[in-house]
Amino acid sequence: MRFASRVLARLGRAPLLHFLVIGGLLYLADAAWQRQTTDPAASVPLERIVFSARQVEQLRQDLKVQYGFPPSREELQIAVDAAVDDEVLYRQALAVGLDRDNESVRQRLIQIGGFVAEDPGEDEEVLYQKALALGLQHTDLVVRRQLATTMRLVAENVPLADEVPPDEATLEAYLQQHPDAFTVPPRLSLTHVYLSTDERGAAAEADAVLLLDELRNHRITPDRSNAFGDPFLLGYRLQRQTHDAVRQMFGESFALALADLAPGAWVGPVRSAYGWHLVWVEAVEPAELPPLAEVEGQVREAVLAERREQRMQETMRQMRAEYTIEIEAPWSGAGDVLASEAAGG
Incomplete structure (x- = not known):
């Protein structure tokens, strides 16, 4: 998969500190990519992601319950986009093998395997294999969310091609460009x-x-x-x-x-x-903009946070291009109707 190759090829060049949060999982991802690059048959054809009208309606209902009133069309669109991103992240996590030898995922599958097994006291490996056989790794929301979150961490921490650590000049420029964020009030x-x-x-x-x-x-x-x-x-x-x-x-x-x-x-x-x-x-x-020396730590964190967001947006764009994405028109006669959308690469 094109995105997987770009992500994993760049992981080796990133500072190790960036990936401590997901250490062993990224090692597994790299190993999975090595297997893919040496096996031409491992390439995956373009997949479809369909977010059905029923899912859109369910999401609308969930937002209504959460906030006490129906979401606007814009609010619903944002929520649908976020749900589609989570699905993309989950599939990419599977594609690079973040589910394999993942102890957190394994323990979750053993737990839910015990719920459906005739004998919950069975050996953990037996319960794990039964959960896999039932495809629970694809249907359990906790597992899916965990894998999507891990893939998101990967995406946020993969440096862009021309990215270098922020130097003093970069920090000073950011401070001058965003004075409202750092100005000391009266x-x-x-x-x-x-x-x-x-x-x-x-x-x-x-x-x-x-x-x-x-x-x-x-x-x-x-x-x-x-x-x-x-x-x-x-x-x-x-x-x-x-x-x-x-x-x-x-x-x-x-x-x-x-x-x-x-x-x-x-x-x-x-x-x-x-x-x-x-x-x-x-x-x-009076209010004043302090010198960089007094707020350097805050400015640096703001720059890094902005870069993480840029990485995430760019990486999500690349990942979405690996799929044909279709969002079906939802309910009828229930107010705003979200238009169908198709995207792909």
Whole structure:
């Protein structure tokens, strides 16, 4: 099979670390390919994958149960494409021998072989052979999913032809091209004086107004403000906190109010989920894109993740080309109808 040859020929050139997750299975795949390349009769003719209207309808029903409402045509198309990809991956896994001498698959087949055997206490090898004879490796969803997942790992970790490890220039370029993913959001530092509605009731806001005048008139600086107001378990100083962090601590209305407060003076009262606050904003740091040295690990991981996705897309395209794929029109009279689709190579 053309795709199998491309995958397995390139596996030997990939860094070993990439394949530790599937170590022994890839060895088996390579061995299977060696047998295929030395045996011309081992070539496999183009196969058909038919995703029936009944399967499409079942998938629609599954999505409806999962999300509580029928999927749109686009959502259903995405789900059908994913199901077809899984079928392609499963068949490719079989083609390169990932099912042979696979201990996980073997144990699963022994388990389900015991369910259908007249004597579940039979020898494991006997149960395994019975499961194979019944073709359970082709019908059991756990086995199929396991093999498809393993093949997906292979596809994600096979480097593209012109791929090299990302160097500093590549990482810097990626950082500049994707600033939103790495920009540090605005941060602020503040000190507050708290007046509890639990302790003061309806008088808390009026007390806050009077205390604000006192703080201003006596020129009370933030470092001397702990003696005023009520105890606050979360502390009186916030250092370099983002809007989201403040929102989680005090509530949305408090966080939004801070955006309009001038730094360097007592302002308020500002309402929170706990009561009223007099606030001294000490510093506001604008959003900024950090230098590569500070986020290099994150950028590198983003680059590698993007490459894995590119590998997967390219490899799935090649694998799909090994099959004629037909998606039948599903139900009638049930809303959106997915058009038939044919693809092949």
